[in-house]
Amino acid sequence: MFRTQKCVSPDLIKIKINHKNITKVMKKKIVIIGAGYAGASLARLFNDQAQIIVLESAKRPGGLCKSYYKEGMVYEYGPHILANHHCSDEAIAFILKHIDCVETGLTSASYVKGKFTYYPPHQKNAEILGIKEIVEEEWKNLPHIPNEENFETYLIDKVGKTFYEIYFKDFTEKFWGIPPKTMSAEWAKMRHLGESLKDEKMFFNKRWCAYPKSDWNELFKNLLQGINVVYDALVSKVDLDKKEVILDSGTTISYDMLISTMSIDKLFGYPYGKLKYSGYEIEPVILERDYYGEFNSKPISMTYFPEKDHIQARITDYKSFQKKETLETYQGRTIITIEKPSHKQEFYPSNDSENAKLLEKYLELAATHKDVITFGRKGLYKYLTTDTTTEMALRLQKYFPDWQELNVASRLDAYNIVRGNWNN
Ligand SMILES: Cc1cc2nc3c(=O)[nH]c(=O)nc-3n(C[C@H](O)[C@H](O)[C@H](O)COP(=O)(O)OP(=O)(O)OC[C@H]3O[C@@H](n4cnc5c(N)ncnc54)[C@H](O)[C@@H]3O)c2cc1C
Known part of the structure; x- marks a missing residue:
């Protein structure tokens, strides 16, 4: 059984459920x-109500959530971990209906000056790094309310200048390739950065989390059962x-x-730019030892490398959280991925004001098209996990029967409500 936290999302209250129009979409292609x-997930949710055809450019489903194998290790x-980021039991239940999972936990650390330290950064790191006096002086003067002008001002006020420089400044420049000053404080808040000085719990451990008993591919096999999916089908243009x-x-x-679910700018042919x-x-690398590294006598799932001297931003040790350590293939070895920042990959939407404004324009444009719904990580340009994607899909399901009848303003409201205002 899974255990989740209960909480109420204020923006959900605004959703009006209207089932009377469901028949309208029944014959629709x-x-x-x-x-x-x-x-x-949308194909699964809408399959009973319409004739569905899914077009996928790759040779198999899963997108960014695919599992891969190397020498029998996944x-x-x-x-990729299933976690309850939005506190929606309904969303987690939908996922667990389509995949068997085992409860697990993730640990994290940061590798600084040749030592593993707490990540997210904890005040104990000052002692580990021999900088206790300097940082304690800074912490005495931290304001009660951080300056939210940008990512940098916010984090300096949360953790002090020294910790900011060690843990966030270079990492942010390395990963995003832009000065932290141009990023929003919202991004730091959404990622809970700087909230951990006195809280020893590691990144994901505050939440219920789980990993598939087999792998993530199983989820897609189950979701798409009986649905018409065409693979190797790259959509190069949409004639609206x-x-x-x-x-x-x-x-x-x-x-x-x-x-x-392709990028919203591409869907409309980039009228406002990219x-x-x-x-x-x-x-992916196989290590002939039990785990990549240990911190506080625990295998580390994710090790962050904030220093610019390290080309990688993170190393992930899969065995530490998959609950497969008893399998023969995993004896005396583990599989890690070395993750090197790349601006060619479209994973994380940029969190600066320029792109936020651009998105607003694209959403306004999308709302004028009654026969189109843009959705997903790139379709709504939002940092998403499977649980938050499900939460959005369930919200969209409530609007879906009436989508084409909504006026432009209501469709824009619907997009904003579906997109939600929660933090991951
Ligand atoms: C690094 C990383 C870590 C993550 N970790 C987690 C995690 O721990 N837990 C979790 O629950 N989720 C995690 N996620 C999120 C998860 O993988 C998905 O990104 C999320 O569920 C949303 O998926 P999506 O379908 O919107 O996007 P995608 O996964 O990007 O899927 C889009 C699909 O559309 C196809 N496509 C795009 N353009 C076209 C086109 N023109 N024609 C045809 N097909 C096209 C792509 O090939 C792809 O299959 C992570 C994501 C990333 C990137």
Whole structure:
């Protein structure tokens, strides 16, 4: 059984449920672009109500959530763990209906000046690093209310200048490739950065979390069972007037309604320019030892490397949280991924004001198209996990029967409510 935290989301209260129009979409042909978690979960939710066709450019489903194997050991593109970020029991229940999971925990640490230290940074790090006096002096003068002008001002006020420089400044520049001053304080708040000085709990341990009994691929097999998915189908253009998608092979497919999980700027042909993303390249490596590293006598799941001298931003040790350590393949060895920042990968939406403004314009444009729904990590340009994607999918399901009848302002409201205001 799973255990979750209860909480009420204020923006959910605004959703009006209207089941009377469900029959309107029954005969509709819905084309979904993308068989990642967003596309696959919507295909499952809407399958009884419409004729669905999913177009996926890759050879298999899963998007960023695919599991891969190396010498019998499973890994993902960075650690993938099911956690209850939004406190929605309904969302977690939907996922667990489609995949068997085992409860687990993640640990994290940061490698600084040749030593493992607490990550998120804890005040004990000052002692480990021999800088107790300097930082304690800074902490005496921290304001009660941090200056939220930007990411940097906020974090300096939360953890002091020295800790900010050690743990956040260089890491942020290394990962995002932009000065932290240009990033919003919102991003730091959303990631709970700087909240941990007195709280020894590691990153994910505050929440219930789990990993699939087998792997994440199983989830996609179950979600897409009986659904018409076309693989190797790259959508190169959408003709919004003719209501057709055009594949790079030249094939055109018509739709009554389109649900797109590709990037929102690409869907509309970049009329306002490109949204910026960041991400990393990974290198899977098998280590002939039990774990990559230990901190406080526990194997470390995620080790962060804030210093610029290290090319990687993070190393993930999969065995530490997958609960597969009793399997023969895992005896005396483990699998890690070395994660190196790359601006070619579209993983994380940029969190600066310029891109936030751009997104607003794209959402306003999207709301003028009644036959289109843009959704998912790139479709709504939001940092998402499977549980928060599910929460959004369940919200969208409530609007779905009436989507084409909504006026533009209501559709924009619907997008903002679906997108939500929670922190991951
Ligand atoms: C580094 C990283 C770590 C993560 N960790 C976790 C975690 O610990 N726990 C968790 O629950 N979630 C995690 N996630 C989130 C999860 O992997 C998904 O990103 C999320 O559920 C949203 O998926 P999505 O379908 O919106 O996007 P994607 O996974 O990007 O799927 C989009 C799909 O659309 C396809 N597509 C795109 N454009 C086209 C086109 N033009 N034509 C046809 N097909 C197209 C792509 O091939 C892809 O399959 C993580 C994500 C990342 C990037």
